[in-house]
Amino acid sequence: MVEMSDKHYLVECHPLMRVVVTAAVGLEIKRGEYVVLRFKGCEDIGYVRGLTDDPQAKAIAISKAAPEDLAKRKEARQWEQEALASFLELLAKHNLSMKVVDVHAWVDRNKIAFYFLSEHRLDFRKLHKEIGILLGCRVVIKQIGIRDHARLIGGLGPCGRPLCCTAFLTELRPISLRTARRQNLYVNPEKISGMCGRLLCCLRFEDEIYPSPCLKNDAKSKVPDEEDWDEGFTSHDEADS
Known part of the structure:
Protein backbone atom coordinates (compact mmCIF):
# COMPACT_ATOMS: atom_id res chain seq x y z
CA MET A 1 0.00 0.00 0.00
CA VAL A 2 1.33 3.44 -0.99
CA GLU A 3 1.80 5.88 1.88
CA MET A 4 0.34 9.32 1.17
CA SER A 5 1.42 12.84 2.09
CA ASP A 6 -0.92 15.45 3.57
CA LYS A 7 -0.73 17.79 0.56
CA HIS A 8 -3.52 17.81 -2.00
CA TYR A 9 -3.19 18.88 -5.63
CA LEU A 10 -5.59 19.59 -8.45
CA VAL A 11 -4.58 17.53 -11.47
CA GLU A 12 -6.11 17.67 -14.94
CA CYS A 13 -6.10 14.51 -17.02
CA HIS A 14 -8.63 16.00 -19.42
CA PRO A 15 -10.53 19.33 -19.46
CA LEU A 16 -13.60 17.45 -18.24
CA MET A 17 -11.67 15.31 -15.76
CA ARG A 18 -9.98 17.19 -12.97
CA VAL A 19 -9.24 15.23 -9.82
CA VAL A 20 -7.97 16.06 -6.37
CA VAL A 21 -4.93 13.91 -5.66
CA THR A 22 -2.49 13.32 -2.86
CA ALA A 23 1.15 12.54 -3.56
CA ALA A 24 2.96 9.45 -2.37
CA VAL A 25 5.25 10.10 0.60
CA GLY A 26 8.56 11.49 -0.60
CA LEU A 27 7.21 12.64 -3.96
CA GLU A 28 7.63 16.38 -4.47
CA ILE A 29 5.58 17.71 -7.35
CA LYS A 30 5.10 21.23 -8.65
CA ARG A 31 2.59 23.12 -10.72
CA GLY A 32 3.11 22.51 -14.42
CA GLU A 33 4.54 19.01 -14.04
CA TYR A 34 2.99 15.81 -15.36
CA VAL A 35 2.40 12.98 -12.90
CA VAL A 36 1.25 9.38 -13.04
CA LEU A 37 -2.02 8.84 -11.16
CA ARG A 38 -3.54 5.69 -9.79
CA PHE A 39 -7.22 5.51 -8.95
CA LYS A 40 -10.09 3.03 -9.14
CA GLY A 41 -7.88 0.32 -10.59
CA CYS A 42 -6.65 2.48 -13.48
CA GLU A 43 -3.63 4.64 -14.23
CA ASP A 44 -3.53 7.92 -16.08
CA ILE A 45 -1.25 10.92 -16.57
CA GLY A 46 -2.29 14.41 -15.58
CA TYR A 47 -1.08 17.99 -15.51
CA VAL A 48 -0.60 19.52 -12.05
CA ARG A 49 -2.57 22.77 -11.85
CA GLY A 50 -1.47 23.49 -8.28
CA LEU A 51 -2.27 22.94 -4.61
CA THR A 52 -5.88 22.79 -3.43
CA ASP A 53 -7.54 22.92 -0.03
CA ASP A 54 -10.13 20.34 -1.10
CA PRO A 55 -9.71 17.48 1.42
CA GLN A 56 -11.41 14.82 -0.71
CA ALA A 57 -8.53 13.20 -2.57
CA LYS A 58 -9.72 10.69 -5.17
CA ALA A 59 -6.39 9.55 -6.58
CA ILE A 60 -2.72 9.09 -5.71
CA ALA A 61 0.19 10.58 -7.63
CA ILE A 62 2.67 7.71 -7.56
CA SER A 63 5.47 9.30 -9.61
CA LYS A 64 6.42 12.07 -11.97
CA ALA A 65 5.79 11.22 -15.60
CA ALA A 66 8.96 9.86 -17.22
CA PRO A 67 9.62 10.03 -20.99
CA GLU A 68 8.33 6.49 -21.41
CA ASP A 69 5.10 7.44 -19.58
CA ILE A 144 -22.44 16.89 -20.69
CA GLY A 145 -24.10 20.29 -20.51
CA ILE A 146 -23.44 23.46 -22.44
CA ARG A 147 -21.25 24.81 -19.62
CA ASP A 148 -19.07 21.69 -19.74
CA HIS A 149 -18.76 22.17 -23.48
CA ALA A 150 -17.54 25.74 -22.94
CA ARG A 151 -14.93 24.41 -20.51
CA LEU A 152 -13.80 21.93 -23.14
CA ILE A 153 -13.46 24.59 -25.85
CA GLY A 154 -11.94 27.29 -23.63
CA GLY A 155 -11.75 30.99 -24.40
CA LEU A 156 -11.78 34.42 -22.77
CA GLY A 157 -14.52 35.83 -20.59
CA PRO A 158 -15.89 39.41 -20.73
CA CYS A 159 -13.23 40.34 -18.15
CA GLY A 160 -10.51 39.46 -20.66
CA ARG A 161 -9.20 36.55 -18.60
CA PRO A 162 -9.42 32.80 -19.38
CA LEU A 163 -12.80 31.28 -18.58
CA CYS A 164 -13.13 30.41 -14.89
CA CYS A 165 -14.45 26.95 -15.78
CA THR A 166 -11.34 26.32 -17.85
CA ALA A 167 -8.81 27.96 -15.54
CA PHE A 168 -9.58 26.68 -12.05
CA LEU A 169 -13.14 25.60 -11.20
CA THR A 170 -13.40 21.92 -10.28
CA GLU A 171 -17.20 21.71 -10.48
CA LEU A 172 -19.91 23.76 -12.18
CA ARG A 173 -22.72 24.55 -9.76
CA PRO A 174 -26.11 26.06 -10.67
CA ILE A 175 -26.46 29.85 -10.51
CA SER A 176 -29.70 31.84 -10.16
CA LEU A 177 -30.70 35.40 -11.05
CA ARG A 178 -31.14 36.02 -7.34
CA THR A 179 -27.36 35.84 -7.01
CA ALA A 180 -26.97 38.67 -9.54
CA ARG A 181 -29.60 40.80 -7.79
CA ARG A 182 -27.90 40.25 -4.46
CA GLN A 183 -24.74 41.78 -5.93
CA ASN A 184 -26.64 44.85 -7.22
CA LEU A 185 -25.89 43.90 -10.82
CA TYR A 186 -28.05 45.16 -13.66
CA VAL A 187 -29.87 42.01 -14.74
CA ASN A 188 -29.23 42.16 -18.48
CA PRO A 189 -28.72 38.60 -19.79
CA GLU A 190 -26.11 39.73 -22.31
CA LYS A 191 -24.05 41.43 -19.61
CA ILE A 192 -24.07 38.65 -17.01
CA SER A 193 -23.91 35.59 -19.28
CA GLY A 194 -20.76 33.74 -20.27
CA MET A 195 -19.65 32.21 -23.55
CA CYS A 196 -21.91 29.22 -22.86
CA GLY A 197 -25.01 31.41 -22.67
CA ARG A 198 -25.50 30.64 -18.98
CA LEU A 199 -24.99 33.00 -16.04
CA LEU A 200 -21.33 33.80 -15.32
CA CYS A 201 -19.63 31.33 -12.97
CA CYS A 202 -17.95 34.21 -11.13
CA LEU A 203 -21.37 35.34 -9.86
CA ARG A 204 -21.41 32.33 -7.58
CA PHE A 205 -17.95 32.31 -6.03
CA GLU A 206 -17.85 36.11 -5.73
CA ASP A 207 -21.23 36.05 -3.99
CA GLU A 208 -19.55 35.03 -0.73
CA ILE A 209 -17.83 38.41 -0.37
CA TYR A 210 -21.07 40.38 -0.48
CA PRO A 211 -22.57 41.18 2.96
CA SER A 212 -25.82 39.47 3.88
CA PRO A 213 -27.44 42.65 5.33
CA CYS A 214 -28.26 43.69 1.76
CA LEU A 215 -30.98 41.02 1.86
CA LYS A 216 -32.83 42.57 4.80
CA ASN A 217 -35.45 44.29 2.66
CA ASP A 218 -36.51 44.45 -0.96
CA ALA A 219 -35.68 48.13 -1.27
CA LYS A 220 -31.98 47.51 -0.74
CA SER A 221 -31.73 44.39 -2.85
CA LYS A 222 -33.76 45.58 -5.85
CA VAL A 223 -32.07 46.27 -9.17
CA PRO A 224 -31.55 50.06 -9.52
CA ASP A 225 -33.46 52.02 -12.13
CA GLU A 226 -31.73 54.33 -14.59
CA GLU A 227 -32.53 57.37 -12.47
CA ASP A 228 -30.73 55.75 -9.53
CA TRP A 229 -27.52 55.83 -11.53
CA ASP A 230 -27.98 59.53 -12.25
CA GLU A 231 -28.41 60.24 -8.54
CA GLY A 232 -24.99 58.86 -7.69
CA PHE A 233 -25.58 55.13 -7.28
CA THR A 234 -22.18 53.41 -7.37
CA SER A 235 -21.84 49.90 -8.69
CA HIS A 236 -19.23 47.45 -7.42
CA ASP A 237 -17.57 47.59 -10.85
CA GLU A 238 -17.17 51.37 -10.62
CA ALA A 239 -15.86 51.17 -7.08
CA ASP A 240 -13.18 48.70 -8.15
CA SER A 241 -12.03 50.71 -11.17
Whole structure:
Protein backbone atom coordinates (compact mmCIF):
# COMPACT_ATOMS: atom_id res chain seq x y z
CA MET A 1 0.00 0.00 0.00
CA VAL A 2 1.33 3.44 -0.99
CA GLU A 3 1.80 5.88 1.88
CA MET A 4 0.34 9.32 1.17
CA SER A 5 1.42 12.84 2.09
CA ASP A 6 -0.92 15.45 3.57
CA LYS A 7 -0.73 17.79 0.56
CA HIS A 8 -3.52 17.81 -2.00
CA TYR A 9 -3.19 18.88 -5.63
CA LEU A 10 -5.59 19.59 -8.45
CA VAL A 11 -4.58 17.53 -11.47
CA GLU A 12 -6.11 17.67 -14.94
CA CYS A 13 -6.10 14.51 -17.02
CA HIS A 14 -8.63 16.00 -19.42
CA PRO A 15 -10.53 19.33 -19.46
CA LEU A 16 -13.60 17.45 -18.24
CA MET A 17 -11.67 15.31 -15.76
CA ARG A 18 -9.98 17.19 -12.97
CA VAL A 19 -9.24 15.23 -9.82
CA VAL A 20 -7.97 16.06 -6.37
CA VAL A 21 -4.93 13.91 -5.66
CA THR A 22 -2.49 13.32 -2.86
CA ALA A 23 1.15 12.54 -3.56
CA ALA A 24 2.96 9.45 -2.37
CA VAL A 25 5.25 10.10 0.60
CA GLY A 26 8.56 11.49 -0.60
CA LEU A 27 7.21 12.64 -3.96
CA GLU A 28 7.63 16.38 -4.47
CA ILE A 29 5.58 17.71 -7.35
CA LYS A 30 5.10 21.23 -8.65
CA ARG A 31 2.59 23.12 -10.72
CA GLY A 32 3.11 22.51 -14.42
CA GLU A 33 4.54 19.01 -14.04
CA TYR A 34 2.99 15.81 -15.36
CA VAL A 35 2.40 12.98 -12.90
CA VAL A 36 1.25 9.38 -13.04
CA LEU A 37 -2.02 8.84 -11.16
CA ARG A 38 -3.54 5.69 -9.79
CA PHE A 39 -7.22 5.51 -8.95
CA LYS A 40 -10.09 3.03 -9.14
CA GLY A 41 -7.88 0.32 -10.59
CA CYS A 42 -6.65 2.48 -13.48
CA GLU A 43 -3.63 4.64 -14.23
CA ASP A 44 -3.53 7.92 -16.08
CA ILE A 45 -1.25 10.92 -16.57
CA GLY A 46 -2.29 14.41 -15.58
CA TYR A 47 -1.08 17.99 -15.51
CA VAL A 48 -0.60 19.52 -12.05
CA ARG A 49 -2.57 22.77 -11.85
CA GLY A 50 -1.47 23.49 -8.28
CA LEU A 51 -2.27 22.94 -4.61
CA THR A 52 -5.88 22.79 -3.43
CA ASP A 53 -7.54 22.92 -0.03
CA ASP A 54 -10.13 20.34 -1.10
CA PRO A 55 -9.71 17.48 1.42
CA GLN A 56 -11.41 14.82 -0.71
CA ALA A 57 -8.53 13.20 -2.57
CA LYS A 58 -9.72 10.69 -5.17
CA ALA A 59 -6.39 9.55 -6.58
CA ILE A 60 -2.72 9.09 -5.71
CA ALA A 61 0.19 10.58 -7.63
CA ILE A 62 2.67 7.71 -7.56
CA SER A 63 5.47 9.30 -9.61
CA LYS A 64 6.42 12.07 -11.97
CA ALA A 65 5.79 11.22 -15.60
CA ALA A 66 8.96 9.86 -17.22
CA PRO A 67 9.62 10.03 -20.99
CA GLU A 68 8.33 6.49 -21.41
CA ASP A 69 5.10 7.44 -19.58
CA LEU A 70 4.57 10.39 -21.90
CA ALA A 71 5.17 8.07 -24.85
CA LYS A 72 2.38 5.81 -23.57
CA ARG A 73 0.17 8.87 -23.24
CA LYS A 74 0.79 9.71 -26.89
CA GLU A 75 -0.08 6.15 -27.89
CA ALA A 76 -3.28 6.37 -25.84
CA ARG A 77 -4.25 9.55 -27.74
CA GLN A 78 -3.83 7.67 -31.02
CA TRP A 79 -5.90 4.75 -29.73
CA GLU A 80 -8.62 7.22 -28.72
CA GLN A 81 -9.20 8.12 -32.36
CA GLU A 82 -9.49 4.46 -33.36
CA ALA A 83 -11.94 3.88 -30.50
CA LEU A 84 -13.90 6.98 -31.49
CA ALA A 85 -14.25 5.74 -35.07
CA SER A 86 -15.68 2.44 -33.78
CA PHE A 87 -17.98 4.31 -31.42
CA LEU A 88 -19.37 6.50 -34.22
CA GLU A 89 -20.06 3.43 -36.37
CA LEU A 90 -22.10 1.86 -33.57
CA LEU A 91 -23.79 5.19 -32.91
CA ALA A 92 -25.03 5.30 -36.50
CA LYS A 93 -26.18 1.69 -36.21
CA HIS A 94 -28.35 2.48 -33.18
CA ASN A 95 -29.57 5.77 -34.71
CA LEU A 96 -29.07 7.87 -31.57
CA SER A 97 -29.23 11.68 -31.74
CA MET A 98 -25.96 12.13 -29.92
CA LYS A 99 -23.26 14.69 -30.76
CA VAL A 100 -19.93 13.30 -29.58
CA VAL A 101 -17.66 16.21 -28.61
CA ASP A 102 -14.62 14.45 -27.17
CA VAL A 103 -13.07 11.21 -25.97
CA HIS A 104 -10.50 10.42 -23.29
CA ALA A 105 -8.63 7.16 -22.77
CA TRP A 106 -6.71 6.41 -19.57
CA VAL A 107 -3.03 5.89 -20.30
CA ASP A 108 -3.20 2.18 -19.40
CA ARG A 109 -6.20 1.76 -21.76
CA ASN A 110 -8.24 0.09 -19.04
CA LYS A 111 -10.88 2.80 -19.29
CA ILE A 112 -12.21 5.23 -21.88
CA ALA A 113 -14.81 7.99 -21.70
CA PHE A 114 -16.96 9.39 -24.49
CA TYR A 115 -18.52 12.82 -23.92
CA PHE A 116 -21.61 13.91 -25.84
CA LEU A 117 -24.23 16.65 -26.17
CA SER A 118 -27.92 15.97 -26.64
CA GLU A 119 -31.13 17.89 -26.10
CA HIS A 120 -32.80 14.76 -24.75
CA ARG A 121 -32.12 11.92 -22.36
CA LEU A 122 -31.03 8.89 -24.34
CA ASP A 123 -31.16 5.17 -23.71
CA PHE A 124 -27.74 3.99 -24.87
CA ARG A 125 -27.47 0.76 -22.89
CA LYS A 126 -27.13 -1.43 -25.99
CA LEU A 127 -24.51 0.91 -27.42
CA HIS A 128 -22.63 0.86 -24.11
CA LYS A 129 -22.59 -2.93 -24.01
CA GLU A 130 -21.42 -3.32 -27.60
CA ILE A 131 -18.62 -0.76 -27.45
CA GLY A 132 -17.40 -2.25 -24.16
CA ILE A 133 -17.13 -5.71 -25.73
CA LEU A 134 -15.47 -4.31 -28.85
CA LEU A 135 -12.82 -2.27 -27.00
CA GLY A 136 -12.29 -4.73 -24.16
CA CYS A 137 -12.16 -2.11 -21.42
CA ARG A 138 -14.37 -0.13 -19.05
CA VAL A 139 -16.42 2.43 -20.96
CA VAL A 140 -18.06 5.62 -19.74
CA ILE A 141 -20.59 7.40 -21.97
CA LYS A 142 -21.33 10.75 -20.38
CA GLN A 143 -23.81 13.41 -21.38
CA ILE A 144 -22.44 16.89 -20.69
CA GLY A 145 -24.10 20.29 -20.51
CA ILE A 146 -23.44 23.46 -22.44
CA ARG A 147 -21.25 24.81 -19.62
CA ASP A 148 -19.07 21.69 -19.74
CA HIS A 149 -18.76 22.17 -23.48
CA ALA A 150 -17.54 25.74 -22.94
CA ARG A 151 -14.93 24.41 -20.51
CA LEU A 152 -13.80 21.93 -23.14
CA ILE A 153 -13.46 24.59 -25.85
CA GLY A 154 -11.94 27.29 -23.63
CA GLY A 155 -11.75 30.99 -24.40
CA LEU A 156 -11.78 34.42 -22.77
CA GLY A 157 -14.52 35.83 -20.59
CA PRO A 158 -15.89 39.41 -20.73
CA CYS A 159 -13.23 40.34 -18.15
CA GLY A 160 -10.51 39.46 -20.66
CA ARG A 161 -9.20 36.55 -18.60
CA PRO A 162 -9.42 32.80 -19.38
CA LEU A 163 -12.80 31.28 -18.58
CA CYS A 164 -13.13 30.41 -14.89
CA CYS A 165 -14.45 26.95 -15.78
CA THR A 166 -11.34 26.32 -17.85
CA ALA A 167 -8.81 27.96 -15.54
CA PHE A 168 -9.58 26.68 -12.05
CA LEU A 169 -13.14 25.60 -11.20
CA THR A 170 -13.40 21.92 -10.28
CA GLU A 171 -17.20 21.71 -10.48
CA LEU A 172 -19.91 23.76 -12.18
CA ARG A 173 -22.72 24.55 -9.76
CA PRO A 174 -26.11 26.06 -10.67
CA ILE A 175 -26.46 29.85 -10.51
CA SER A 176 -29.70 31.84 -10.16
CA LEU A 177 -30.70 35.40 -11.05
CA ARG A 178 -31.14 36.02 -7.34
CA THR A 179 -27.36 35.84 -7.01
CA ALA A 180 -26.97 38.67 -9.54
CA ARG A 181 -29.60 40.80 -7.79
CA ARG A 182 -27.90 40.25 -4.46
CA GLN A 183 -24.74 41.78 -5.93
CA ASN A 184 -26.64 44.85 -7.22
CA LEU A 185 -25.89 43.90 -10.82
CA TYR A 186 -28.05 45.16 -13.66
CA VAL A 187 -29.87 42.01 -14.74
CA ASN A 188 -29.23 42.16 -18.48
CA PRO A 189 -28.72 38.60 -19.79
CA GLU A 190 -26.11 39.73 -22.31
CA LYS A 191 -24.05 41.43 -19.61
CA ILE A 192 -24.07 38.65 -17.01
CA SER A 193 -23.91 35.59 -19.28
CA GLY A 194 -20.76 33.74 -20.27
CA MET A 195 -19.65 32.21 -23.55
CA CYS A 196 -21.91 29.22 -22.86
CA GLY A 197 -25.01 31.41 -22.67
CA ARG A 198 -25.50 30.64 -18.98
CA LEU A 199 -24.99 33.00 -16.04
CA LEU A 200 -21.33 33.80 -15.32
CA CYS A 201 -19.63 31.33 -12.97
CA CYS A 202 -17.95 34.21 -11.13
CA LEU A 203 -21.37 35.34 -9.86
CA ARG A 204 -21.41 32.33 -7.58
CA PHE A 205 -17.95 32.31 -6.03
CA GLU A 206 -17.85 36.11 -5.73
CA ASP A 207 -21.23 36.05 -3.99
CA GLU A 208 -19.55 35.03 -0.73
CA ILE A 209 -17.83 38.41 -0.37
CA TYR A 210 -21.07 40.38 -0.48
CA PRO A 211 -22.57 41.18 2.96
CA SER A 212 -25.82 39.47 3.88
CA PRO A 213 -27.44 42.65 5.33
CA CYS A 214 -28.26 43.69 1.76
CA LEU A 215 -30.98 41.02 1.86
CA LYS A 216 -32.83 42.57 4.80
CA ASN A 217 -35.45 44.29 2.66
CA ASP A 218 -36.51 44.45 -0.96
CA ALA A 219 -35.68 48.13 -1.27
CA LYS A 220 -31.98 47.51 -0.74
CA SER A 221 -31.73 44.39 -2.85
CA LYS A 222 -33.76 45.58 -5.85
CA VAL A 223 -32.07 46.27 -9.17
CA PRO A 224 -31.55 50.06 -9.52
CA ASP A 225 -33.46 52.02 -12.13
CA GLU A 226 -31.73 54.33 -14.59
CA GLU A 227 -32.53 57.37 -12.47
CA ASP A 228 -30.73 55.75 -9.53
CA TRP A 229 -27.52 55.83 -11.53
CA ASP A 230 -27.98 59.53 -12.25
CA GLU A 231 -28.41 60.24 -8.54
CA GLY A 232 -24.99 58.86 -7.69
CA PHE A 233 -25.58 55.13 -7.28
CA THR A 234 -22.18 53.41 -7.37
CA SER A 235 -21.84 49.90 -8.69
CA HIS A 236 -19.23 47.45 -7.42
CA ASP A 237 -17.57 47.59 -10.85
CA GLU A 238 -17.17 51.37 -10.62
CA ALA A 239 -15.86 51.17 -7.08
CA ASP A 240 -13.18 48.70 -8.15
CA SER A 241 -12.03 50.71 -11.17
